[in-house]
Amino acid sequence: MKVLMLSWEYPPYNVGGLGKHVMELVPALAKQGVEVYLLTPRWVSALGEEPIVELHPIDYTEGKGVPTNLYRVASLSADMSDFFSGAMRVNLNLADRGRKLVEGEDKFDLLHAHDWLVAHAAFSLKHAYGLPLISTIHATEYGRSRGNLSGELQRAIHNVEWWLTYESWRVICCSRHMVDEVGRIFQTPLDKIDLIPNGVDPTRFDRLEGKDLRDFRAGYAMADEKIVLYVGRLVYEKGVHLLVESVPRVLDSFPWAKFVVVGTGDSMDSLRQRAMELGVDQKIYFTGFVSDEVRDRLFKVADVAVLPSLYEPFGIVALEAMAAKTPVVAAGVGGLAEVIVHNETGILVHPDNVDSLTWGILHTLLSPDWAAMRAQRAYEVVVRDYGWMEIARRTKEIYERVIRERQASPSA
Numbered sequence: 575m576k577v578l579m580l581s582w583e584y585p586p587y588n589v590g591g592l593g594k595h596v597m598e599l600v601p602a603l604a605k606q607g608v609e610v611y612l613l614t615p616r617w618v619s620a621l622g623e624e625p626i627v628e629l630h631p632i633d634y635t636e637g638k639g640v641p642t643n644l645y646r647v648a649s650l651s652a653d654m655s656d657f658f659s660g661a662m663r664v665n666l667n668l669a670d671r672g673r674k675l676v677e678g679e680d681k682f683d684l685l686h687a688h689d690w691l692v693a694h695a696a697f698s699l700k701h702a703y704g705l706p707l708i709s710t711i712h713a714t715e716y717g718r719s720r721g722n723l724s725g726e727l728q729r730a731i732h733n734v735e736w737w738l739t740y741e742s743w744r745v746i747c748c749s750r751h752m753v754d755e756v757g758r759i760f761q762t763p764l765d766k767i768d769l770i771p772n773g774v775d776p777t778r779f780d781r782l783e784g785k786d787l788r789d790f791r792a793g794y795a796m797a798d799e800k801i802v803l804y805v806g807r808l809v810y811e812k813g814v815h816l817l818v819e820s821v822p823r824v825l826d827s828f829p830w831a832k833f834v835v836v837g838t839g840d841s842m843d844s845l846r847q848r849a850m851e852l853g854v855d856q857k858i859y860f861t862g863f864v865s866d867e868v869r870d871r872l873f874k875v876a877d878v879a880v881l882p883s884l885y886e887p888f889g890i891v892a893l894e895a896m897a898a899k900t901p902v903v904a905a906g907v908g909g910l911a912e913v914i915v916h917n918e919t920g921i922l923v924h925p926d927n928v929d930s931l932t933w934g935i936l937h938t939l940l941s942p943d944w945a946a947m948r949a950q951r952a953y954e955v956v957v958r959d960y961g962w963m964e965i966a967r968r969t970k971e972i973y974e975r976v977i978r979e980r981q982a983s984p985s986a
Contacts, residue, residue, distance in 0.1 A: 575607065575608050575609065575683050575970075575973060575974075575977070576608075576609045576611070576679070576680065576681070576682050576683055577603075577608055577609070577610050577611070577682065577683060577684055577685070577686055577973065578611050578613065578672060578675060578676065578682045578684075578685050578686070578699070578705070579596070579600070579610050579611065579612050579613065579685075579686045579687075579688070580612075580613045580614070580668060580672070580685070580686070580687045580688065580692035580695055580696055581593070581596045581612065581613075581614050581688040581692060582614065582615060582661075582688070582689065582691035582692055583596065583614070583688075584596055584597065584612065584614040584644070584646075585597050585866075587615075587617040589807065590712075590713075590806075590807060591712065591772065591888070591890040591891070592688055592689060592712045594890060595688075595710075595712070595772055595773075595890065596612070596688060598773060598774075598775060598962045599773075599962065599965065599966060599969065600612055602962040602963050602965065602966035603966045603969065603970065605963065605966065606963075606966045606967060606970045607970075608966075608970055608973065609643070610643065611643040611645065611675055611679070611682070612643060612644050612645065613645050613647060613668055613671060613672055613675070613692075613695075614644070614645070614646055614647070615646070615647055615648075615649040615664050615667070615668065616646035616647060616648055616649055617649060645671055645675065647664075647667045647668050647671045648667055649664045649667065657727065658727055658730050658731070661691055662694060665691075665692065665693075665694040665695040665698075666695075668692060668695035669694070669695040669698040669699060672695060672698075672699045673698075673699065673702065676699065676702075676703050676705075682703075682705060683705075683973070683977050684705055684706045684707070684708060684743075684973060684976055684977065684980075685699055685700055685705050685706070685707045685708065686707075686708045686709070686710070686973075687707060687708070687709045687710070687738065687742075688709070688710050688712065689709075689710070689711065689712050689713070689735075689738075690715075690731055690734040690735045690738055693709075693734050693735075693737065693738040693741075694734070696709070696738070696741075697737075697741055700741065706743040706976050706977075706979075706980045707741055707742050707743055708742060708743060708744050708745075708746065708972065708973070708976060709738050709739065709741075709742040709745050709746070710745075710746040710747075710748075711735070711738070711739065711745060711746070711747055711752065711756055712748065712887060712888075713752075713885075713887045714732070714735055714752075714755060714756070714759065714887075715728050715731040715732045715735060716732055716735075716755070716759045717755055717885050717887065717908075718811050718885055720811075720884065720885060732759075735760065736760045739756060739760045739762045740760075740762075742766075743976050743979070743980070744766055744767070744768055744972055744975070744976055745762060745766055745767045745768070746767075746768050746769075746770050746969070746972065747767055747768070747769055747770075747887075748769075748770065748771050748772050748887060748888040748909060749769070749771065749887060749888050749908065749909035749912050749913075750769060750912055751887065751908040751909050751911070751912065752887045752888070752908070752909065753767050753769050755887075768968075768972050770965055770968050770969060770972075771888065771909075771913075771959075771960060771965065772888045772890045772893065772960070772965075773893070773960045773961060773962040773964075773965040774890065774893035774894055774896075774897045774956060774960055774962075775897070775961075775962060776897040776953070776956055776957055776961075778866075778870050778897070779870060779873065779874060779894075779897050779898040779899070782870065782871060782874045782898075787871060787874060787875050790871050790875065791875040794832070794834050794859055794861075794872070794875070795832035795834070795859075796832070798830055799830050799831065799832040800828070800830055800831050800832065800877040800878075800939050801832055801833075801834055801872075801875060801876045801877050801878075802824070802831050802832065802833045802834070802876070802877065802878050802880055802935055802939075803834050803836070803872055803873065803876035803878065803879045803880065803895075803900070804817055804833070804834070804835045804836065804837070804879075804880050804881075804882075805836045805837060805869060805872070805873070805879070805891050805894070805895075806836075806837050806881070806891055807837050807838070807839040808835070808837050808838060808839030808840070808841040808842045808845060809839045809840055809841055810841060810884070811883065811884050811885045812839075812882070812883050812884070813881075813882035813883050813884045813905060813925070813926070814835065814841060814845060814882065815841065815844075815845060815848065816882045816926065816927075816928050816931055817833070817835070817880055817882050817931065818845055818848050818849055818852070818854075818858065819848075819852075819928045820928050820931045820932040820935065821833055821849070821852065821854045821857060821858060822852050822853070822854050823928070823929075823932040824932055824935050824936060824939075825854065825857060827936055827940075828936055828939050828940065831857070831935075831939060832857060832859065833854075833857060833858040833859070834858075834859045834861065834872065834876070835858060835859065835860050835861065836861045836864055836869060836872060837861075837862075837863070838862055838863050842860065842862075845860070846860060870894075870898070873894060873895055873898035873900050874898050874899075874900070876895075876898075876900050877900075877901070877938070877939060877942070877945075878900070878901045878902070878903055878935060878938040878939060878945070879891070879892075879895035879898075879900045879901070879902050879903070880902075880903050880904070880931070880934075880935060881895075881902070881903070881904040881905060881910060882904075882905050882923075882925075882931050883904070883905050883907055883908070883910065883925070884905070884907065884925060884926055885907065885908060886905070886907050886908040886909055886910050887908055887909050888908070888909035888910075888913070889904065889908070889909050889910040889913055892904055892910055892913050892914060892920070893913065893956055893960055895952075896913075896919065896920070896949070896952035896953060896955065896956045897953065897956045899949045899950065899952075899953045900949060901920070901921075901938050901945035901946070901948055901949045902914060902919070902920035902921070902948075902949075902952065903920065903921045903923060903931070903934035903935055903937075903938055904920060904921070904922060904923070905922070905923055905924070905925040905926075905931070906922035906923065906924065906925060907925045910922070914952075917948070918948065918951055919948055919951050919952035919955055920948055920952060921934040921937060921938060921948075922934075
């Protein structure tokens with residue numbers, strides 16, 4: 575089975591969980607006997623980690639989770655100041671490279687597109703070569719904007735998302751929340767949607783078990799401080815502003831807390847400013863971008879991981895914290911409310927509610943034994959239900975179904 579997959583993100587270029595999802599899914603599919611050719615834009619990263627010359631497959635034989643058939647397509651000519659138009663120009667390059675792949679290789683069985691940013695290239699390849707299209711919808715503009723599609727860009731993205739679900743033979747969503755959202759806002763028939771959750775690789779954290787991380791931890795907090803960790807984009811929908819507002823309230827009852835905020839985003843400056851206004855800037859460490867290795871170590875040394883999201887289709891960061899055996903406090907929204915069982919595998923708090931968030935953090939810090947029991951249960955759930963091989967197996971089943979249906983269709 576040969577699949578041409580398109581993704582806007584792929585490490586080291588990650589914006590959210592999509593890139594991580596694809597990075598883990600592709601090698602797991604390979605172990606299931608699926609040959610994946612991955613097509614993704616080539617970006618120049620701030621750290622200079624991104625190759626910017628080759629258009630041929632890049633064989634990272636020693637790089638974990640990196641597929642041999644990886645094609646990075648030029649995007650440097652696109653003016654991304656007009657994001658939607660820039661994305662469309664990148665799609666022209668993706669489609670052109672895809673055509674060369676399809677015409678130069680043995681027959682591909684299907685296309686798999688991840689989210690709207692690669693949709694136009696997927697449409698072009700689908701109609702040019704009669705390939706069935708599967709899409710994974712990781713999030714929607716409607717959900718990110720909490721139903722307020724007032725801007726021209728928001729409406730344009732929403733329309734492409736609808737078009738992608740319409741053009742797709744089947745649509746994959748990562749949570750029941752997302753199945754309901756896609757069915758409701760795009761009027762996608764529910765029998766066309768498949769639910770496959772995101773996953774996590776617990777071995778990333780298992781290898782750190784028993785290691786002396788005290789020197790590493792000292793770079794982020796004093797020995798007597800408890801680390802409250804946030805990992806994710808610094809944007810409004812992630813609710814980081816609620817976490818900053820909770821800091822003085824937490825410190826009133828637990829002055830030994832240290833807040834470590836990992837990530838970048840449009841809200842960075844306003845969050846720093848608000849921390850200064852509240853007089854807690856010395857208690858919040860905004861790390862900016864960190865490597866995967868540093869992030870994994872932070873999960874292992876943290877005393878609680880906090881996800882205060884206002885909108886969360888799934889919450890892959892929650893799985894990472896659970897895999898690291900870090901107690902989790904999360905807003906009860908979207909996929910988070912499906913992944914975490916309140917008082918069993920984590921603490922769920924009321925969304926968009928600083929008082930509730932404060933309570934959840936304090937409850938975890940003040941009851942470490944109970945928190946540790948929840949974290950152990952969460953780890954067991956992750957190992958049982960969210961391994962990438964199981965997710966790849968279920969994805970392959972959808973591929974096989976679509977191939978059978980395509981072969982049986984009158985136009986085949």
